[in-house]
Amino acid sequence: MVEKHKLLVEKAKIILNNNWLGKSTKPAPDLYPHQWNWDSGFIAIGYSGYNQERAQQELSTLFKAQWKNGMLPQIVFNSEALGGYFPEPDFWQCERSPHYPDGVLTSGITMPPVHGIAALHIYQYATNKDLALEWLDDMYPRIYSLHEYFYRERDPNNEGLVYIRHPWESGLDNSPTWDIPLKAIVIDKNKLPEYERKDLKKGVPQSQRPSDDDYDRYVFLVDLFRRLRYEENAIYQECPFLIQDPLFNSILSKANEDLAKIGHILGKDTTQLEEWHEQTNRSLRKKMWHEHHGAFDAFDLLTGKRIETLTASGFLPLLCGAPTKENAQSIYHFLESNSFCPMHNHSCFSIPNYDLQGEYLDPKNYWRGPVWINTNWLLMKGLERYGFKEKAESVREDIIELVKRWGFHEYFDPYRGTGYGTDNFSWTAALFIDSLIE
Secondary structure, three states, rough: OOOOOOOHHHHHHHHHHOOOOOOOEEOOOOOOOOOEEHHEEEEEEHHOOOOHHHHHHHHHHHHHOOOOOOOOOOOEHHHHHHOOOOOOHHHHHHHHOOOOOOOOOEEOOOOOOOOHHHHHHHHOOOOHHHHHHHHHHHHHHHHHHHHHHHHHOOOOOOOOOOEOOHHHOOOEEEOOHHHHHOOOOOHHHHHOOOOOHHHOOOOOOOHHOOHHHHHHHHHHHHHHHHOOOOOOHHHHHHHOOOOOOOHHHHHHHHHHEEEEEHHHHHHOOHHHHHHHHHHHHHHHEEEEEEOOOOOOOEEEEEOOEOOOEEEHHHHHHHHOOOHHHHHHEEEEEEEHOOOOOOOOOOOOOOOOOOOOOOOOOOOOOOOOOHHHHHHHHHHHHHHHHOOHHHHHHHHHHHHHHHHHHOOOOOOOOOOOOEOOOOOHHHHHHHHHHHHHHO
C-alpha cells in the first residue's frame, strides 16, 4: 500500500521534516509553533515507520520537560518562536510551582498520555533493537512516573479514573461535551486577566475555532491554576471543571497495558501497571457505560452526573479493552448508524467527532463535528482489537482518501471531506504514513 501512495508518503515526510525544530516537531508551520504533548506521541508513531532515531528523539525531548511531580506538560515552548501564540510562558507563570522543571518553558496542564503506546510502537518498528532497548530503558521510568502522577494526583476516589481540570487537557478543546460544565462556570469578565487571542490571526476563520466565551473560561481556569501555584490538591478543592473523560482514561489504560509489555521486555515488575489497567477498565464499564445509547459518557465530578453527549470519545474504550463483547457490539451498531457515517455510505466520511444528527453539530468547527485523523487512528486500533476488521479497514480507507483528496489538514468536513484548520499538519502526515505501513 505504501508503494501505491508513494508520492503522498514522500509529501508527508517532507511536511514532518519542514516542521522539525531540531529536537522535536511542531504540529504545524505557523498556528502551533511549539511542541505539543500528545501531538508528539502521534508524530513519533509516524516517524517509527521510517526514522527510528527521530521517533525516539521526539519523545525524549518531550520528557525532558517533565515536571518534578511527574506531570508531562501540554506544551513545551520553543524560545525562538515566542510571541506568536497565546497563552505563552508569561501568562502561565509556571515558575510559581515548586514542581516546575529547571531550564525549560512549559504550560501548566497536561494531555492524553499516548506515550506508552508510542514507545511500544517505536520498539516494534525499530530496525536497531539494541538502540531501541537502550532508549526504552531510559524512557520506561519517565513514562511510569507520569502514570503514577495521574493515579496519585488525579484519582481522588481511588477508582482508577483520573480527571482533567481544563478542556485543553482532553485534547478536544471545544467538544460539545464541555458545553454544560463550561457554561456552569460563572465569570466576571471585568476580573479576567487581559489577553489577546493569536489563533485568529493565523489564517483560520473564527467559524473553525473555539468561541470567545470558551476562551474566557479557558483563561479563567489558567488564572486559577497559577493563583494556586499549580498545587493539585488546592486545585481539586477549588476548580469548577473536574471531568473524568472516556478518551483520556482509555488512552491511559491502553498506555498502562503497553508500558507493561515494555516492562516485560526490560525485565521489570509490572504488577502495578497491570492493576491500573484492570482497575481503569473495570471502572470505565461500571461508571461510564450508558446502556441506552450504547457508548461511554464523561462524568462530572462536581455534579456527580454523566454528561450525555454523543462524541467519538464515547467509543474510545475499545482501544484499551474495557467494553464487554456486548458493549462492543452496541458500539459497532452505533458507529454503523447515520449518526457516525456507516460503511459504504458515500455521502459522508467516518468517523466524525460528534453525532451527525446532534443539535450542536458544526461540520467546520474544530471538535464539534469534523473528522480527525488521530481519533480515527485510535478507533481503528480499537475496532481491530474487537475483531471488527471490515469497519477498521473502512476507517483506514477514509484516512487515506481524505488525505489523498484534500491534503494534510488539521481536520476534515465529514460530508464534503474539505480540509479545515491549518494545513501541513504533523500528526495527519505521521498517522497517514503509519496507516499505510499497517
